[in-house]
Amino acid sequence: METYSYFADGKWLEPTSGEYFDSENPYSGEAWAQIPRCNEKDVDIAVRAAFRAYHEGPWGRMSPSERGVMVRRLGDAVASHADRLAEIETCDNGKRRVDIRPGLDSWLIDSFYYYAGMADKLEGSVIPTGRSEILNYTRHEPFGVVAAITAWNSPLLIAIWKLAPALAAGNTIVLKPSEYASASTLELMKAFEDADLPTGVINTVTGFGTEAGEPLVTHELVRKISFTGSVEGGARVAGLGAKTVKSVTMELGGKSPQLVFDDARLADTVHGVCGGIFPPAGQSCIAGSRLLLQAGIYDAFVEKLLEVAARAKLGDPNAADTSIGPIANKTHFERVLAHIERARKSGATLACGGNAVNPEGATGWFIEPTIFTDVTPDMPLARDEIFGPVLAVMRFDNDNEALEIANDSNFGLAAGIWTEDHRRALDLANRLEAGTVYINNYFDACTQSPVGGYKQSGYGRENGWEGMRDFLQTKSVWLSTARKIQAPF
Numbered sequence: 001m002e003t004y005s006y007f008a009d010g011k012w013l014e015p016t017s018g019e020y021f022d023s024e025n026p027y028s029g030e031a032w033a034q035i036p037r038c039n040e041k042d043v044d045i046a047v048r049a050a051f052r053a054y055h056e057g058p059w060g061r062m063s064p065s066e067r068g069v070m071v072r073r074l075g076d077a078v079a080s081h082a083d084r085l086a087e088i089e090t091c092d093n094g095k096r097r098v099d100i101r102p103g104l105d106s107w108l109i110d111s112f113y114y115y116a117g118m119a120d121k122l123e124g125s126v127i128p129t130g131r132s133e134i135l136n137y138t139r140h141e142p143f144g145v146v147a148a149i150t151a152w153n154s155p156l157l158i159a160i161w162k163l164a165p166a167l168a169a170g171n172t173i174v175l176k177p178s179e180y181a182s183a184s185t186l187e188l189m190k191a192f193e194d195a196d197l198p199t200g201v202i203n204t205v206t207g208f209g210t211e212a213g214e215p216l217v218t219h220e221l222v223r224k225i226s227f228t229g230s231v232e233g234g235a236r237v238a239g240l241g242a243k244t245v246k247s248v249t250m251e252l253g254g255k256s257p258q259l260v261f262d263d264a265r266l267a268d269t270v271h272g273v274c275g276g277i278f279p280p281a282g283q284s285c286i287a288g289s290r291l292l293l294q295a296g297i298y299d300a301f302v303e304k305l306l307e308v309a310a311r312a313k314l315g316d317p318n319a320a321d322t323s324i325g326p327i328a329n330k331t332h333f334e335r336v337l338a339h340i341e342r343a344r345k346s347g348a349t350l351a352c353g354g355n356a357v358n359p360e361g362a363t364g365w366f367i368e369p370t371i372f373t374d375v376t377p378d379m380p381l382a383r384d385e386i387f388g389p390v391l392a393v394m395r396f397d398n399d400n401e402a403l404e405i406a407n408d409s410n411f412g413l414a415a416g417i418w419t420e421d422h423r424r425a426l427d428l429a430n431r432l433e434a435g436t437v438y439i440n441n442y443f444d445a446c447t448q449s450p451v452g453g454y455k456q457s458g459y460g461r462e463n464g465w466e467g468m469r470d471f472l473q474t475k476s477v478w479l480s481t482a483r484k485i486q487a488p489f
């Protein structure tokens, strides 16, 4: 059994409570590691270390270019530790190795290189005030200590999408991964030791939302909160942060619609729709979990969909030929099964799946790819985020009806449009209430392109310039060259 420590002030520390909690491998269902159960005392150690690093250490005095070099070195460190990081993340949350490696070999490293390059390009502007004796200019400045809280479905990706811009902007950080998948983030801290960052610039505490997360987001020295998680968790954290008026970025859940029109390329679209939800076992905030089919192609599309879903091979997330891995943790496994049970009684038709299974003798938490047809927009199945391998299929007749169903949701994270009519596609892309809209593709992302939600899917953005802007605050400086100030009265 591997036993981890938490990382703060440049040191590996034991939790002040002396307590640890188990981390389970979802493929076997067995505990494989012990994780520190941090509390407010540990959080205070980490936050004060980050505060010192920002206000007293070399980090705050570094030039943007020097900081850029450091951030770039973090990317190099990830590249050289990619094997171990991927192994631990798959072990900790069951994410398929084939879904983790591409990021650790390229686009997650690009996050560090992209923002490292942006560190010395955060130009302010000179404002034309029209007053000859005034020089007014703006500066973009870091917040100071950032609290970054991540979810269990993609710990490394979510952490890196926060770390790279926040550090390049000049902030220091205290990370708290989900209690369901903390180990890969701690391994990331080990990898970062190669980069030789000043002490206290990056710190990681582990533990539960209430015991470690709340002391972190309410700490007086924390200035910025970047949260990825559920709507409930996000609303709670935003409320707590508001008490001390902290700036907050929220990446929350989704119930993203896929709109398929009768002129769509059938086989490709079925692949795109299946690929938009089943490979991560639905455990992605942008999973396309609502399928809206135009009446004319409904039956043919569902038939093809069931054929493809039936081909899915559930199994070891380390194996290259595994189509769908396990559900990341037992709590969520039971949550998804409960959603399926409710849906069975909702009047929708269970077209395939719906069961917990043990592929190849695996003893962990597996659920078959599940498709419900004859779903109506008022059913919980069409409204609630299940965050599992469950697709809700609905029917529509025309563009306006499709749009109405698609936007009839509290969520607004992503949407997919499948049609050969580019005018229709662009028109709908403008009218869909979602932070990301895909046309004849789904699920892609890159460091340069902002992601984030509309409505209860959150606010603020990650990636792109928008992702950097959220870790900066703007200052306006007024310099007067006037030789005399008039008497006020």
Ligand code: TXE
Residues within 6 Å of the ligand: 149, 150, 151, 152, 153, 154, 176, 177, 178, 179, 207, 208, 209, 210, 212, 213, 214, 217, 228, 229, 230, 231, 232, 233, 234, 236, 237, 251, 252, 253, 254, 284, 285, 385, 387, 413, 457
């Ligand atoms: O969320 P939770 P989960 C969403 C996804 C799903 C959820 C799953 O849609 O709904 O996340 O993640 C900490 N004070 N996304 O169940 O419970 C908790 O410890 C402080 C969206 O983990 O909200 C964990 O670290 N912290 C996403 C984190 O919050 C608290 C991508 C998330 O936990 C806390 C991935 C509290 N009161 C998943 N309560 C996207 N949009 O990008 C919990 N936490």
